[in-house]
Amino acid sequence: MDAEAAKLIGAGIACIGMGGAGIGVGHIFGNYLAGALRNPAAAGAQFTNALIGAALAEGLGIFSLVVALLLLFVA
Amino acid sequence: MANDPIHQFQIKDLAGPVNIGGYDISFTNSALFMGIAVASITAFLWYASRKQALVPDRTQSVGELWYGMIHSMVKNVLHEEGMKFFPLVFSLFSFVLVANMLGMFPYFFTVTSHVVVTAALAVFVVGLVVVVGIWKHGLGWFKLFVPSGVPIVILPFISLIEIISFLSRPISLGLRLFGNMLAGHIVLKVFSGFVVSLVALGIGGIVGAIAPLAMAVALTALEFLVAFLQAFVFAILTCVYLNDALHTHH
Numbered sequence: 001m002d003a004e005a006a007k008l009i010g011a012g013i014a015c016i017g018m019g020g021a022g023i024g025v026g027h028i029f030g031n032y033l034a035g036a037l038r039n040p041a042a043a044g045a046q047f048t049n050a051l052i053g054a055a056l057a058e059g060l061g062i063f064s065l066v067v068a069l070l071l072l073f074v075a
Numbered sequence: 076m077a078n079d080p081i082h083q084f085q086i087k088d089l090a091g092p093v094n095i096g097g098y099d100i101s102f103t104n105s106a107l108f109m110g111i112a113v114a115s116i117t118a119f120l121w122y123a124s125r126k127q128a129l130v131p132d133r134t135q136s137v138g139e140l141w142y143g144m145i146h147s148m149v150k151n152v153l154h155e156e157g158m159k160f161f162p163l164v165f166s167l168f169s170f171v172l173v174a175n176m177l178g179m180f181p182y183f184f185t186v187t188s189h190v191v192v193t194a195a196l197a198v199f200v201v202g203l204v205v206v207v208g209i210w211k212h213g214l215g216w217f218k219l220f221v222p223s224g225v226p227i228v229i230l231p232f233i234s235l236i237e238i239i240s241f242l243s244r245p246i247s248l249g250l251r252l253f254g255n256m257l258a259g260h261i262v263l264k265v266f267s268g269f270v271v272s273l274v275a276l277g278i279g280g281i282v283g284a285i286a287p288l289a290m291a292v293a294l295t296a297l298e299f300l301v302a303f304l305q306a307f308v309f310a311i312l313t314c315v316y317l318n319d320a321l322h323t324h325h
Contacts, residue, residue: 048151048311055308059247062254069257073081 007071014068021061028053080264084188084257104184105192112173112186120169141169145310152314153321160317163203167196168310175256175302179295187305188256190249197249200313208320218323248312255305259298266291 032050036043090102123138131139145168149161171187178185186192208216220237221230269287273280 048148051304051308052311052315055251055312056247058255059251062251062258063247065254065258066250 007075011068011071014064014071017064017067018061021058021064024057024061025054028057080261080268083260083264084185086189105186105189108174108177108184108186109192112170112177115177116169116173148307148311149314152311153318157314157317157321160314164310164313164317167200167313168306171196171252171309172303172306175306176299178256178260179299179302185256185260187252188260190253193253194245194249196309197245197252200248200316201245204316204320207317208323211321212323216320216323219319244316248309248316252305252309255301259294259301263291263294263298266294 028050032043032046035046086103086105088101088103089107092099093101119134120138120141123134126132126135128135142165145165146161149157149164153160174186177183178188208219212218220234220241222233222237225233266287270284270291273284273287276283
C-alpha cells in the first residue's frame with residue numbers, strides 16, 4: 001500500500017476513538033440530568049463535578065483527534 | 076488555497092524577523108492577539124470597576140458576575156486557605172476566555188489553537204502544584220502517590236498508576252484546550268467552505284448551500300459555548316490540581 005494512503009486510513013481509524021469520548025460525555029450528562037430530576041435541590045452543587053467529568057472524558061477523545069491530525073499534517 | 080482549513084492557524088511575522096541568540100522572537104500575529112486579549116481584559120475590568128456603585132450599572136454587573144463566578148468556584152474547590160490562588164485562577168480563566176472569544180471574530184487569530192501556548196499554561200500550572208506541594212508539605216507531599224488503605228500487594232501498581240496519571244495532567248490539560256479550539260475552527264471553516272463551493276456552481280448550488288449555511292450558524296453558536304466552557308474547565312481543573320498541592324490525602 002502507498003504510504004500516503006496508509007496515513008489517511010490511519011487518521012480515519014484514529015478518529016473512531018472520538019466516538020468513545022462522545023459516549024462518555026453523553027453518559028455523564030445523561031446521568032447528571034437523571035440525578036438532577038430526582039433531586040433538583042442537590043443539582044446545582046454537582047454541576048461543577050459534572051463539568052469536570054465531562055472535561056476528563058472529552059480530553060481522552062481529543063487525544064485521538066490529535067493523533068489523527070499528527071498523521072495528516074506532521075508524520 | 077481559499078478553502079484550506081489549516082491556513083487560518085498560520086503564524087505570520089508582523090514587524091520583520093528578530094533573532095536573538097538563535098531564537099526567533101519576532102512580533103507575530105499570535106503575540107499581537109495575546110496583547111489584545113490582555114489589554115481588553117484590563118480595560119474592561121478597569122472600566123467595570125471605576126465607579127463601584129452600590130447599585131451596579133450594566134457594565135459593572137458583568138464585571139461582578141465574571142469575578143463572582145470564579146470567586147465562588149475557587150472557594151468551593153480550594154476553601155478559605157486556597158483563596159491566595161484566586162488571582163492566578165482568575166487571570167488564567169480571563170486570558171483563556173478572552174483569547175477563545177477573540178478567535179470567534181472573522182479574520183482574528185485564535186491564540187489558544189496553538190499547542191505551544193496551551194501547553195505552556197498547563198506545564199506552568201502542574202509545575203506550580205509540585206512547587207507549592209513540596210513548599211507546604213516537604214517530602215511528605217509524595218504521599219500523594221501512595222494512597223492510604225490500599226493492600227500492600229497492589230500498592231506498587233496503584234502508585235505507578237498514580238504517578239502516570241499525575242504526569243499525564245499537563246499533557247491532557249494543554250491538549251484539551253488546544254484540541255477543542257483547533258477542531259472547532261476547522262469544522263467551522265469546512266462548513267463555510269461547502270457554502271462557498273456550492274454557491275459557485277450556480278442556482279442549484281445556492282439552494283443546496285442553505286443546509287451547510289444553517290449548520291455553520293448553529294456551529295458558531297456551539298463554538299461560543301465551547302469557548303466559554305473550555306476556559307471554565309481549564310480554571311476548574313487548575314483548582315482541582317492545586318487542591319492536591321494543599322491536601323495530600325484523598
